[in-house]
Amino acid sequence: MNKALFGKTAVAGVGVQQFKRGTAPYSERECLVRAIIQACEDAGLDPADVDGFVSYGDDKNEPVRLMSDLGTKELNWTQTVFGGGGGGIAAAFGSAAGAILTGQAKAVIVFRALVQDASGRLSAAVMAHHLNPHMAAAGLVAPAQVCALRAQRLFGYHGVPAETAEAFLQACYYHGSRNPAAVAYGSEFDHDAYMASRMIAEPFHLFDCSRENDGAGALLLVSAEHARDLRRPPVHLLGVTQGAEKGWGDLLENDDADLYASGGFGSVARRLWEQTDLTPTDIDVAQIYENFSAQGVTSLIDHGFCTYESASEFIRFENLIAPSGQLPVNTHGGNTAQGFIHGIGIALEAVQCLRGESANPVPDAKTCLLAGGPGAPIVSSAIFGTAAMV
Amino acid sequence: MIEASPKDLDAPYWAALEQGRLNLPTCKNCGVWHWPPVSRCAECDSWGLDWHDIPLEGEIFSWTRTWHPFGGTEGLEKPFVTVVVAIPAAGNRRLMGLLEGVADTAPVPIGAAVKGRVSHTRYGETEIPTILWHLAARDGDAQ
Numbered sequence: 001m002n003k004a005l006f007g008k009t010a011v012a013g014v015g016v017q018q019f020k021r022g023t024a025p026y027s028e029r030e031c032l033v034r035a036i037i038q039a040c041e042d043a044g045l046d047p048a049d050v051d052g053f054v055s056y057g058d059d060k061n062e063p064v065r066l067m068s069d070l071g072t073k074e075l076n077w078t079q080t081v082f083g084g085g086g087g088g089i090a091a092a093f094g095s096a097a098g099a100i101l102t103g104q105a106k107a108v109i110v111f112r113a114l115v116q117d118a119s120g121r122l123s124a125a126v127m128a129h130h131l132n133p134h135m136a137a138a139g140l141v142a143p144a145q146v147c148a149l150r151a152q153r154l155f156g157y158h159g160v161p162a163e164t165a166e167a168f169l170q171a172c173y174y175h176g177s178r179n180p181a182a183v184a185y186g187s188e189f190d191h192d193a194y195m196a197s198r199m200i201a202e203p204f205h206l207f208d209c210s211r212e213n214d215g216a217g218a219l220l221l222v223s224a225e226h227a228r229d230l231r232r233p234p235v236h237l238l239g240v241t242q243g244a245e246k247g248w249g250d251l252l253e254n255d256d257a258d259l260y261a262s263g264g265f266g267s268v269a270r271r272l273w274e275q276t277d278l279t280p281t282d283i284d285v286a287q288i289y290e291n292f293s294a295q296g297v298t299s300l301i302d303h304g305f306c307t308y309e310s311a312s313e314f315i316r317f318e319n320l321i322a323p324s325g326q327l328p329v330n331t332h333g334g335n336t337a338q339g340f341i342h343g344i345g346i347a348l349e350a351v352q353c354l355r356g357e358s359a360n361p362v363p364d365a366k367t368c369l370l371a372g373g374p375g376a377p378i379v380s381s382a383i384f385g386t387a388a389m390v
Numbered sequence: 391m392i393e394a395s396p397k398d399l400d401a402p403y404w405a406a407l408e409q410g411r412l413n414l415p416t417c418k419n420c421g422v423w424h425w426p427p428v429s430r431c432a433e434c435d436s437w438g439l440d441w442h443d444i445p446l447e448g449e450i451f452s453w454t455r456t457w458h459p460f461g462g463t464e465g466l467e468k469p470f471v472t473v474v475v476a477i478p479a480a481g482n483r484r485l486m487g488l489l490e491g492v493a494d495t496a497p498v499p500i501g502a503a504v505k506g507r508v509s510h511t512r513y514g515e516t517e518i519p520t521i522l523w524h525l526a527a528r529d530g531d532a533q
Protein backbone atom coordinates (compact mmCIF):
# COMPACT_ATOMS: atom_id res chain seq x y z
CA MET A 1 0.00 0.00 0.00
CA ASN A 2 1.11 3.54 -0.74
CA LYS A 3 0.70 4.86 2.78
CA ALA A 4 1.83 8.33 1.77
CA LEU A 5 -1.31 8.70 -0.31
CA PHE A 6 -3.96 6.35 1.11
CA GLY A 7 -6.59 8.43 2.92
CA LYS A 8 -4.28 11.42 3.43
CA THR A 9 -6.39 13.86 1.40
CA ALA A 10 -10.14 14.24 1.10
CA VAL A 11 -12.77 15.97 -0.98
CA ALA A 12 -14.42 18.45 1.36
CA GLY A 13 -16.86 20.18 -0.97
CA VAL A 14 -18.48 19.94 -4.38
CA GLY A 15 -20.23 22.35 -6.71
CA VAL A 16 -21.82 22.05 -10.12
CA GLN A 17 -23.65 24.13 -12.70
CA GLN A 18 -25.22 22.12 -15.48
CA PHE A 19 -27.31 23.34 -18.40
CA LYS A 20 -28.53 22.05 -21.73
CA ARG A 21 -25.84 22.46 -24.39
CA GLY A 22 -25.82 25.99 -25.74
CA THR A 23 -28.10 27.38 -23.01
CA ALA A 24 -25.82 28.34 -20.11
CA PRO A 25 -27.05 31.69 -18.74
CA TYR A 26 -23.49 32.63 -17.78
CA SER A 27 -20.14 32.74 -19.50
CA GLU A 28 -17.91 29.69 -19.17
CA ARG A 29 -15.76 31.47 -16.60
CA GLU A 30 -18.76 32.56 -14.54
CA CYS A 31 -20.15 29.01 -14.60
CA LEU A 32 -16.82 27.87 -13.23
CA VAL A 33 -16.60 30.58 -10.57
CA ARG A 34 -20.12 29.74 -9.42
CA ALA A 35 -19.28 26.04 -9.19
CA ILE A 36 -16.13 26.82 -7.17
CA ILE A 37 -18.04 29.11 -4.80
CA GLN A 38 -20.62 26.34 -4.33
CA ALA A 39 -17.86 23.84 -3.52
CA CYS A 40 -16.33 26.22 -0.97
CA GLU A 41 -19.71 26.98 0.64
CA ASP A 42 -20.41 23.25 0.75
CA ALA A 43 -17.15 22.74 2.63
CA GLY A 44 -17.37 25.89 4.74
CA LEU A 45 -14.06 27.24 3.40
CA ASP A 46 -13.41 30.84 2.39
CA PRO A 47 -12.92 30.80 -1.44
CA ALA A 48 -10.07 33.27 -0.97
CA ASP A 49 -8.16 30.48 0.78
CA VAL A 50 -8.19 28.19 -2.25
CA ASP A 51 -4.58 28.24 -3.41
CA GLY A 52 -4.45 25.57 -6.11
CA PHE A 53 -6.31 24.50 -9.24
CA VAL A 54 -6.05 21.42 -11.45
CA SER A 55 -7.94 20.54 -14.61
CA TYR A 56 -7.73 18.17 -17.59
CA GLY A 57 -8.87 17.74 -21.18
CA ASP A 58 -7.50 21.05 -22.49
CA ASP A 59 -9.70 23.20 -20.24
CA LYS A 60 -9.27 26.80 -21.32
CA ASN A 61 -9.78 28.50 -17.95
CA GLU A 62 -6.41 29.57 -16.65
CA PRO A 63 -6.69 29.71 -12.87
CA VAL A 64 -4.88 33.03 -12.67
CA ARG A 65 -7.90 34.58 -14.40
CA LEU A 66 -10.18 33.39 -11.60
CA MET A 67 -8.28 35.17 -8.84
CA SER A 68 -10.23 38.44 -8.86
CA ASP A 69 -13.62 36.76 -8.71
CA LEU A 70 -12.57 34.36 -5.97
CA GLY A 71 -10.49 36.85 -4.00
CA THR A 72 -7.57 34.42 -4.13
CA LYS A 73 -4.85 35.48 -1.70
CA GLU A 74 -2.09 33.30 -3.10
CA LEU A 75 -2.06 31.10 -6.18
CA ASN A 76 0.37 28.30 -5.32
CA TRP A 77 -0.44 25.45 -7.69
CA THR A 78 -1.83 25.33 -11.23
CA GLN A 79 -1.70 22.25 -13.39
CA THR A 80 -3.54 20.51 -16.16
CA VAL A 81 -3.25 16.86 -17.11
CA PHE A 82 -2.10 16.20 -20.68
CA GLY A 83 -4.58 14.66 -23.12
CA GLY A 84 -7.53 15.96 -25.06
CA GLY A 85 -10.12 13.51 -23.77
CA GLY A 86 -11.47 12.72 -20.34
CA GLY A 87 -8.57 10.45 -19.45
CA GLY A 88 -7.13 13.00 -17.06
CA ILE A 89 -10.10 13.27 -14.75
CA ALA A 90 -8.87 10.99 -11.95
CA ALA A 91 -5.27 12.04 -12.56
CA ALA A 92 -6.28 15.60 -11.68
CA PHE A 93 -6.91 14.41 -8.11
CA GLY A 94 -3.46 12.86 -8.10
CA SER A 95 -1.92 16.18 -8.99
CA ALA A 96 -3.97 17.99 -6.37
CA ALA A 97 -3.06 15.43 -3.70
CA GLY A 98 0.61 15.65 -4.68
CA ALA A 99 0.53 19.38 -4.10
CA ILE A 100 -1.18 19.09 -0.73
CA LEU A 101 0.91 16.21 0.61
CA THR A 102 4.17 17.93 -0.28
CA GLY A 103 3.13 21.25 1.21
CA GLN A 104 3.00 23.07 -2.10
CA ALA A 105 -0.68 23.99 -1.72
CA LYS A 106 -3.34 23.64 0.97
CA ALA A 107 -6.74 23.80 -0.72
CA VAL A 108 -6.95 22.68 -4.33
CA ILE A 109 -9.93 22.84 -6.67
CA VAL A 110 -10.24 20.13 -9.32
CA PHE A 111 -12.47 21.48 -12.07
CA ARG A 112 -13.74 21.27 -15.63
CA ALA A 113 -15.81 23.95 -17.35
CA LEU A 114 -17.37 23.81 -20.76
CA VAL A 115 -19.74 26.28 -22.36
CA GLN A 116 -20.23 25.99 -26.07
CA ASP A 117 -20.04 29.76 -26.74
CA ALA A 118 -16.54 29.80 -25.29
CA SER A 119 -15.09 26.38 -26.07
CA GLY A 120 -17.13 25.17 -29.06
CA ARG A 121 -18.24 21.57 -29.34
CA LEU A 122 -16.31 19.28 -27.03
CA SER A 123 -16.16 16.48 -29.60
CA ALA A 124 -14.53 18.88 -32.06
CA ALA A 125 -12.06 20.11 -29.45
CA VAL A 126 -11.08 16.59 -28.42
CA MET A 127 -10.55 15.65 -32.03
CA ALA A 128 -8.58 18.78 -32.84
CA HIS A 129 -6.21 17.59 -30.14
CA HIS A 130 -5.74 14.18 -31.77
CA LEU A 131 -6.52 14.65 -35.46
CA ASN A 132 -3.82 13.97 -38.04
CA PRO A 133 -3.85 13.41 -41.82
CA HIS A 134 -3.84 9.62 -41.43
CA MET A 135 -7.15 9.81 -39.60
CA ALA A 136 -8.71 12.50 -41.78
CA ALA A 137 -7.83 10.55 -44.94
CA ALA A 138 -9.78 7.57 -43.56
CA GLY A 139 -12.75 9.74 -42.60
CA LEU A 140 -11.97 9.47 -38.88
CA VAL A 141 -12.76 12.88 -37.45
CA ALA A 142 -14.71 12.19 -34.24
CA PRO A 143 -14.09 10.32 -30.98
CA ALA A 144 -17.24 8.25 -31.67
CA GLN A 145 -15.64 6.74 -34.76
CA VAL A 146 -12.37 5.86 -33.06
CA CYS A 147 -14.19 4.24 -30.14
CA ALA A 148 -16.46 2.47 -32.66
CA LEU A 149 -13.41 0.80 -34.26
CA ARG A 150 -12.42 -0.49 -30.83
CA ALA A 151 -15.97 -1.62 -30.08
CA GLN A 152 -16.25 -3.61 -33.33
CA ARG A 153 -13.14 -5.49 -32.35
CA LEU A 154 -14.49 -6.04 -28.80
CA PHE A 155 -17.74 -7.50 -30.13
CA GLY A 156 -16.62 -8.99 -33.43
CA TYR A 157 -13.28 -10.50 -32.48
CA HIS A 158 -13.16 -10.92 -28.71
CA GLY A 159 -16.77 -12.11 -28.66
CA VAL A 160 -18.06 -9.85 -25.90
CA PRO A 161 -21.81 -9.63 -26.59
CA ALA A 162 -23.10 -6.21 -27.64
CA GLU A 163 -25.84 -6.77 -25.05
CA THR A 164 -23.29 -5.86 -22.35
CA ALA A 165 -23.09 -2.32 -23.76
CA GLU A 166 -26.86 -2.09 -23.77
CA ALA A 167 -27.02 -3.37 -20.18
CA PHE A 168 -24.49 -0.72 -19.14
CA LEU A 169 -26.58 1.99 -20.82
CA GLN A 170 -29.77 0.63 -19.34
CA ALA A 171 -28.27 0.93 -15.85
CA CYS A 172 -27.21 4.53 -16.58
CA TYR A 173 -30.71 5.37 -17.79
CA TYR A 174 -32.33 3.57 -14.85
CA HIS A 175 -30.34 5.76 -12.47
CA GLY A 176 -30.74 8.90 -14.57
CA SER A 177 -34.48 8.47 -14.84
CA ARG A 178 -34.63 8.55 -11.01
CA ASN A 179 -32.34 11.55 -10.61
CA PRO A 180 -34.08 14.96 -10.80
CA ALA A 181 -30.75 16.55 -11.78
CA ALA A 182 -30.29 14.24 -14.79
CA VAL A 183 -31.04 14.97 -18.41
CA ALA A 184 -32.87 11.63 -18.60
CA TYR A 185 -34.98 12.28 -15.48
CA GLY A 186 -38.35 10.59 -15.88
CA SER A 187 -37.50 8.84 -19.15
CA GLU A 188 -37.14 5.08 -18.99
CA PHE A 189 -34.73 3.20 -21.23
CA ASP A 190 -36.55 1.49 -24.04
CA HIS A 191 -34.88 -1.28 -26.05
CA ASP A 192 -36.86 -0.58 -29.21
CA ALA A 193 -36.18 3.15 -29.08
CA TYR A 194 -32.48 2.38 -28.50
CA MET A 195 -32.28 0.13 -31.54
CA ALA A 196 -34.30 2.60 -33.58
CA SER A 197 -32.14 5.60 -32.64
CA ARG A 198 -30.16 6.65 -35.67
CA MET A 199 -26.84 5.03 -36.43
CA ILE A 200 -23.82 7.25 -35.80
CA ALA A 201 -20.81 5.03 -36.47
CA GLU A 202 -21.39 1.27 -36.31
CA PRO A 203 -21.88 -0.28 -33.82
CA PHE A 204 -22.90 2.96 -32.07
CA HIS A 205 -26.42 4.26 -32.24
CA LEU A 206 -27.13 7.77 -31.00
CA PHE A 207 -28.04 6.36 -27.56
CA ASP A 208 -24.58 4.80 -27.24
CA CYS A 209 -22.97 8.24 -27.27
CA SER A 210 -22.62 10.76 -24.47
CA ARG A 211 -24.07 14.13 -25.38
CA GLU A 212 -22.61 17.41 -24.26
CA ASN A 213 -23.91 19.83 -21.67
CA ASP A 214 -22.88 23.35 -20.81
CA GLY A 215 -21.63 23.93 -17.30
CA ALA A 216 -18.87 23.50 -14.78
CA GLY A 217 -18.02 21.23 -11.89
CA ALA A 218 -15.61 21.79 -8.99
CA LEU A 219 -14.35 19.60 -6.17
CA LEU A 220 -12.31 20.91 -3.25
CA LEU A 221 -9.45 18.68 -2.11
CA VAL A 222 -7.67 19.32 1.21
CA SER A 223 -5.61 17.29 3.66
CA ALA A 224 -7.51 14.70 5.67
CA GLU A 225 -6.80 16.69 8.88
CA HIS A 226 -8.09 19.87 7.29
CA ALA A 227 -11.19 18.06 6.02
CA ARG A 228 -12.11 16.92 9.50
CA ASP A 229 -12.42 20.58 10.56
CA LEU A 230 -14.72 21.44 7.67
CA ARG A 231 -18.48 21.17 7.38
CA ARG A 232 -19.09 17.98 5.39
CA PRO A 233 -18.14 14.33 5.88
CA PRO A 234 -14.76 13.92 4.17
CA VAL A 235 -14.53 11.61 1.20
CA HIS A 236 -10.96 10.36 1.22
CA LEU A 237 -8.77 9.74 -1.78
CA LEU A 238 -7.45 6.20 -1.25
CA GLY A 239 -5.44 5.83 -4.43
CA VAL A 240 -4.98 7.27 -7.88
CA THR A 241 -3.07 6.23 -11.00
CA GLN A 242 -2.71 7.56 -14.52
CA GLY A 243 -0.90 6.88 -17.75
CA ALA A 244 -0.46 4.23 -20.40
CA GLU A 245 1.46 0.99 -20.68
CA LYS A 246 3.78 -0.06 -23.48
CA GLY A 247 1.72 -0.96 -26.52
CA TRP A 248 -1.00 1.60 -25.78
CA GLY A 249 -1.17 5.27 -26.66
CA ASP A 250 -1.32 7.64 -29.59
CA LEU A 251 -0.22 5.03 -32.16
CA LEU A 252 -2.27 5.45 -35.35
CA GLU A 253 -4.42 2.45 -34.36
CA ASN A 254 -1.30 0.34 -33.74
CA ASP A 255 -1.98 -0.44 -30.09
CA ASP A 256 -0.98 -4.02 -29.26
CA ALA A 257 -3.53 -6.48 -30.64
CA ASP A 258 -4.48 -7.77 -27.19
CA LEU A 259 -4.94 -4.21 -25.86
CA TYR A 260 -6.66 -2.66 -28.88
CA ALA A 261 -10.25 -3.32 -27.77
CA SER A 262 -9.52 -2.40 -24.16
CA GLY A 263 -10.05 0.94 -22.46
CA GLY A 264 -6.30 1.35 -22.02
CA PHE A 265 -6.37 0.87 -18.22
CA GLY A 266 -3.92 -2.06 -18.11
CA SER A 267 -1.10 -0.59 -16.02
CA VAL A 268 -3.38 2.05 -14.50
CA ALA A 269 -5.77 -0.51 -13.02
CA ARG A 270 -3.03 -2.91 -11.93
CA ARG A 271 -1.14 -0.17 -10.12
CA LEU A 272 -4.34 1.15 -8.52
CA TRP A 273 -5.03 -2.21 -6.87
CA GLU A 274 -1.38 -2.54 -5.81
CA GLN A 275 -1.31 1.01 -4.49
CA THR A 276 -4.42 0.58 -2.34
CA ASP A 277 -4.17 -3.10 -1.37
CA LEU A 278 -7.78 -3.34 -2.53
CA THR A 279 -9.35 -5.66 -5.11
CA PRO A 280 -12.43 -5.35 -7.32
CA THR A 281 -14.49 -7.17 -4.67
CA ASP A 282 -13.72 -4.34 -2.21
CA ILE A 283 -15.46 -1.79 -4.45
CA ASP A 284 -19.04 -0.97 -3.42
CA VAL A 285 -20.00 1.36 -6.28
CA ALA A 286 -18.31 2.60 -9.44
CA GLN A 287 -18.53 5.79 -11.46
CA ILE A 288 -17.28 4.90 -14.92
CA TYR A 289 -16.71 7.55 -17.59
CA GLU A 290 -18.72 6.17 -20.48
CA ASN A 291 -17.95 8.37 -23.46
CA PHE A 292 -19.54 5.55 -25.41
CA SER A 293 -21.37 2.47 -24.14
CA ALA A 294 -18.76 -0.10 -25.21
CA GLN A 295 -16.02 1.85 -23.45
CA GLY A 296 -18.00 1.55 -20.20
CA VAL A 297 -17.86 -2.20 -20.71
CA THR A 298 -14.12 -2.24 -21.41
CA SER A 299 -13.49 -0.13 -18.30
CA LEU A 300 -15.11 -2.78 -16.12
CA ILE A 301 -13.12 -5.53 -17.85
CA ASP A 302 -9.84 -3.60 -17.58
CA HIS A 303 -10.32 -3.10 -13.84
CA GLY A 304 -10.81 -6.83 -13.34
CA PHE A 305 -14.51 -6.96 -12.47
CA CYS A 306 -14.85 -9.52 -15.25
CA THR A 307 -13.04 -10.80 -18.35
CA TYR A 308 -13.90 -10.94 -22.03
CA GLU A 309 -15.20 -14.42 -21.32
CA SER A 310 -17.28 -13.58 -18.23
CA ALA A 311 -18.45 -10.12 -19.34
CA SER A 312 -21.98 -11.21 -20.21
CA GLU A 313 -22.34 -12.83 -16.81
CA PHE A 314 -21.21 -9.76 -14.85
CA ILE A 315 -22.39 -6.89 -17.03
CA ARG A 316 -26.11 -7.44 -16.62
CA PHE A 317 -28.63 -4.71 -15.84
CA GLU A 318 -29.66 -6.16 -12.46
CA ASN A 319 -26.02 -6.40 -11.43
CA LEU A 320 -25.28 -2.75 -12.21
CA ILE A 321 -28.11 -0.93 -10.45
CA ALA A 322 -28.52 0.48 -6.96
CA PRO A 323 -29.19 -0.50 -4.31
CA SER A 324 -28.92 -4.25 -4.76
CA GLY A 325 -26.64 -4.85 -7.75
CA GLN A 326 -23.24 -6.41 -7.14
CA LEU A 327 -21.62 -3.27 -8.57
CA PRO A 328 -23.93 -0.30 -9.08
CA VAL A 329 -22.43 1.91 -11.79
CA ASN A 330 -23.06 5.55 -12.60
CA THR A 331 -25.63 6.01 -9.85
CA HIS A 332 -26.45 9.54 -11.06
CA GLY A 333 -26.99 8.39 -14.66
CA GLY A 334 -23.48 8.78 -16.02
CA ASN A 335 -22.35 10.80 -18.98
CA THR A 336 -25.13 9.38 -21.13
CA ALA A 337 -28.14 9.87 -18.84
CA GLN A 338 -27.12 12.40 -16.17
CA GLY A 339 -25.20 14.86 -18.32
CA PHE A 340 -21.77 15.43 -19.76
CA ILE A 341 -19.50 18.30 -18.81
CA HIS A 342 -16.51 16.34 -19.99
CA GLY A 343 -17.07 13.82 -17.24
CA ILE A 344 -16.72 16.02 -14.15
CA GLY A 345 -20.18 14.76 -13.13
CA ILE A 346 -18.69 11.28 -12.73
CA ALA A 347 -16.23 12.62 -10.13
CA LEU A 348 -18.95 14.59 -8.35
CA GLU A 349 -21.11 11.48 -8.05
CA ALA A 350 -18.15 9.46 -6.73
CA VAL A 351 -18.09 11.88 -3.80
CA GLN A 352 -21.81 12.36 -3.38
CA CYS A 353 -22.64 8.65 -3.40
CA LEU A 354 -20.17 8.13 -0.54
CA ARG A 355 -21.76 11.05 1.35
CA GLY A 356 -25.11 9.27 0.99
CA GLU A 357 -26.48 12.00 -1.26
CA SER A 358 -27.02 10.02 -4.45
CA ALA A 359 -30.44 10.00 -6.06
CA ASN A 360 -29.85 6.23 -6.19
CA PRO A 361 -28.25 5.46 -2.83
CA VAL A 362 -26.03 2.45 -2.29
CA PRO A 363 -26.55 1.67 1.40
CA ASP A 364 -23.36 1.57 3.49
CA ALA A 365 -21.11 2.15 0.48
CA LYS A 366 -17.55 2.74 1.73
CA THR A 367 -15.57 2.67 -1.51
CA CYS A 368 -16.14 4.08 -4.95
CA LEU A 369 -14.05 3.59 -8.10
CA LEU A 370 -13.69 6.50 -10.48
CA ALA A 371 -12.44 5.58 -13.97
CA GLY A 372 -11.75 8.23 -16.57
CA GLY A 373 -11.48 8.43 -20.33
CA PRO A 374 -11.53 4.85 -21.65
CA GLY A 375 -9.98 4.55 -25.09
CA ALA A 376 -8.00 7.77 -24.74
CA PRO A 377 -4.21 7.62 -25.11
CA ILE A 378 -3.89 8.55 -21.43
CA VAL A 379 -6.41 7.31 -18.86
CA SER A 380 -6.65 7.47 -15.07
CA SER A 381 -8.47 5.89 -12.17
CA ALA A 382 -8.99 6.64 -8.50
CA ILE A 383 -10.61 5.07 -5.48
CA PHE A 384 -12.43 7.18 -2.93
CA GLY A 385 -13.49 5.97 0.50
CA THR A 386 -15.47 7.07 3.52
CA ALA A 387 -13.87 7.75 6.91
CA ALA A 388 -14.52 4.08 7.74
CA MET A 389 -11.78 3.12 5.29
CA VAL A 390 -9.09 5.30 6.84
CA MET B 391 -2.81 20.51 -36.59
CA ILE B 392 -3.07 18.69 -39.87
CA GLU B 393 -0.32 20.49 -41.81
CA ALA B 394 2.56 18.26 -42.88
CA SER B 395 6.19 19.30 -42.61
CA PRO B 396 9.05 17.74 -44.61
CA LYS B 397 10.72 17.13 -41.24
CA ASP B 398 7.84 14.89 -40.13
CA LEU B 399 8.92 11.30 -39.66
CA ASP B 400 6.09 10.14 -41.88
CA ALA B 401 6.99 12.47 -44.80
CA PRO B 402 8.36 9.56 -46.93
CA TYR B 403 5.06 7.71 -46.43
CA TRP B 404 3.09 10.64 -47.86
CA ALA B 405 5.56 11.22 -50.70
CA ALA B 406 5.28 7.58 -51.79
CA LEU B 407 1.51 7.52 -51.43
CA GLU B 408 1.25 10.61 -53.66
CA GLN B 409 2.98 8.47 -56.30
CA GLY B 410 0.58 5.57 -55.76
CA ARG B 411 2.97 3.43 -53.71
CA LEU B 412 2.92 2.23 -50.11
CA ASN B 413 6.16 2.74 -48.22
CA LEU B 414 6.67 1.72 -44.61
CA PRO B 415 9.80 1.88 -42.46
CA THR B 416 12.03 -0.49 -40.53
CA CYS B 417 14.77 0.29 -38.06
CA LYS B 418 18.04 0.84 -39.98
CA ASN B 419 19.87 -1.34 -37.50
CA CYS B 420 17.68 -4.20 -36.26
CA GLY B 421 15.04 -4.27 -39.00
CA VAL B 422 11.96 -4.14 -36.76
CA TRP B 423 8.91 -2.52 -38.40
CA HIS B 424 7.92 0.81 -36.91
CA TRP B 425 4.51 2.37 -37.48
CA PRO B 426 3.94 5.08 -36.55
CA PRO B 427 7.54 5.93 -37.38
CA VAL B 428 10.03 6.65 -34.61
CA SER B 429 13.19 8.71 -34.55
CA ARG B 430 14.90 6.25 -32.23
CA CYS B 431 14.45 2.48 -32.11
CA ALA B 432 13.97 1.56 -28.46
CA GLU B 433 14.41 -2.13 -29.32
CA CYS B 434 18.09 -1.69 -30.23
CA ASP B 435 18.94 1.88 -29.12
CA SER B 436 19.71 3.16 -32.60
CA TRP B 437 18.64 6.01 -34.86
CA GLY B 438 17.23 6.14 -38.36
CA LEU B 439 14.78 4.30 -40.60
CA ASP B 440 14.89 2.43 -43.91
CA TRP B 441 11.81 2.72 -46.13
CA HIS B 442 10.45 -0.19 -48.17
CA ASP B 443 7.95 -0.64 -50.98
CA ILE B 444 5.07 -2.76 -49.71
CA PRO B 445 2.30 -4.36 -51.77
CA LEU B 446 -1.18 -2.98 -51.08
CA GLU B 447 -2.37 -6.18 -49.45
CA GLY B 448 -3.61 -6.70 -45.94
CA GLU B 449 -6.20 -8.07 -43.52
CA ILE B 450 -9.08 -6.23 -41.91
CA PHE B 451 -8.28 -5.71 -38.23
CA SER B 452 -11.34 -3.60 -37.38
CA TRP B 453 -13.90 -1.33 -39.06
CA THR B 454 -16.73 1.12 -38.58
CA ARG B 455 -19.38 2.38 -40.96
CA THR B 456 -20.04 6.09 -40.45
CA TRP B 457 -23.58 7.37 -41.05
CA HIS B 458 -23.49 10.66 -39.17
CA PRO B 459 -22.37 13.66 -41.24
CA PHE B 460 -19.46 14.63 -39.00
CA GLY B 461 -17.83 17.95 -39.86
CA GLY B 462 -14.72 17.12 -41.90
CA THR B 463 -16.31 14.21 -43.76
CA GLU B 464 -18.04 16.35 -46.39
CA GLY B 465 -15.79 14.81 -49.05
CA LEU B 466 -17.09 11.30 -48.32
CA GLU B 467 -20.49 9.99 -49.31
CA LYS B 468 -22.45 8.53 -46.37
CA PRO B 469 -22.33 5.92 -45.22
CA PHE B 470 -18.67 5.11 -45.66
CA VAL B 471 -16.60 2.33 -44.13
CA THR B 472 -13.34 3.07 -42.35
CA VAL B 473 -11.04 0.09 -41.92
CA VAL B 474 -7.93 -0.60 -39.92
CA VAL B 475 -5.85 -2.95 -42.03
CA ALA B 476 -2.94 -5.08 -40.81
CA ILE B 477 -0.14 -5.37 -43.37
CA PRO B 478 1.48 -8.83 -43.15
CA ALA B 479 4.41 -7.73 -45.34
CA ALA B 480 5.18 -5.03 -42.77
CA GLY B 481 5.12 -7.03 -39.58
CA ASN B 482 1.34 -6.63 -39.27
CA ARG B 483 1.67 -2.92 -38.63
CA ARG B 484 -1.75 -1.32 -39.26
CA LEU B 485 -2.97 1.44 -41.55
CA MET B 486 -6.23 3.37 -41.54
CA GLY B 487 -8.10 3.50 -44.81
CA LEU B 488 -11.49 3.25 -46.51
CA LEU B 489 -13.26 0.12 -47.74
CA GLU B 490 -15.02 0.30 -51.10
CA GLY B 491 -17.40 -2.10 -52.75
CA VAL B 492 -19.43 -3.27 -49.73
CA ALA B 493 -23.19 -2.90 -49.44
CA ASP B 494 -24.44 -0.34 -46.90
CA THR B 495 -25.95 -3.08 -44.76
CA ALA B 496 -23.22 -5.71 -45.03
CA PRO B 497 -21.14 -6.49 -41.97
CA VAL B 498 -17.42 -6.30 -42.65
CA PRO B 499 -15.53 -9.50 -41.83
CA ILE B 500 -12.64 -9.00 -39.41
CA GLY B 501 -9.67 -10.99 -40.69
CA ALA B 502 -10.72 -10.83 -44.35
CA ALA B 503 -7.99 -10.31 -46.96
CA VAL B 504 -8.09 -6.97 -48.75
CA LYS B 505 -6.26 -5.32 -51.61
CA GLY B 506 -5.87 -1.61 -52.05
CA ARG B 507 -5.44 1.24 -54.47
CA VAL B 508 -4.37 4.78 -53.75
CA SER B 509 -6.89 7.58 -54.02
CA HIS B 510 -7.55 10.88 -52.27
CA THR B 511 -9.94 12.09 -49.57
CA ARG B 512 -11.04 15.70 -49.62
CA TYR B 513 -10.68 17.21 -46.15
CA GLY B 514 -11.66 20.87 -46.06
CA GLU B 515 -9.66 22.52 -48.82
CA THR B 516 -7.05 19.79 -49.05
CA GLU B 517 -6.87 16.42 -50.82
CA ILE B 518 -5.14 13.82 -48.66
CA PRO B 519 -3.81 10.63 -50.27
CA THR B 520 -5.59 7.59 -48.89
CA ILE B 521 -5.83 3.85 -49.50
CA LEU B 522 -9.13 2.47 -50.80
CA TRP B 523 -9.30 -1.19 -49.87
CA HIS B 524 -11.61 -3.86 -51.26
CA LEU B 525 -12.27 -7.44 -50.21
CA ALA B 526 -9.78 -9.66 -52.05
CA ALA B 527 -12.38 -12.44 -52.37
CA ARG B 528 -14.30 -10.19 -54.75
CA ASP B 529 -11.45 -10.33 -57.26
CA GLY B 530 -11.89 -14.09 -57.42
CA ASP B 531 -15.67 -13.77 -57.80
CA ALA B 532 -15.25 -11.44 -60.73
CA GLN B 533 -13.02 -13.82 -62.68
Ligand SMILES: [Zn+2]
Binds near residue numbers: 418419431433436
Ligand atom coordinates in the same frame (compact mmCIF):
# COMPACT_ATOMS: atom_id res chain seq x y z
ZN1 LIG C 1 16.18 -1.27 -33.94
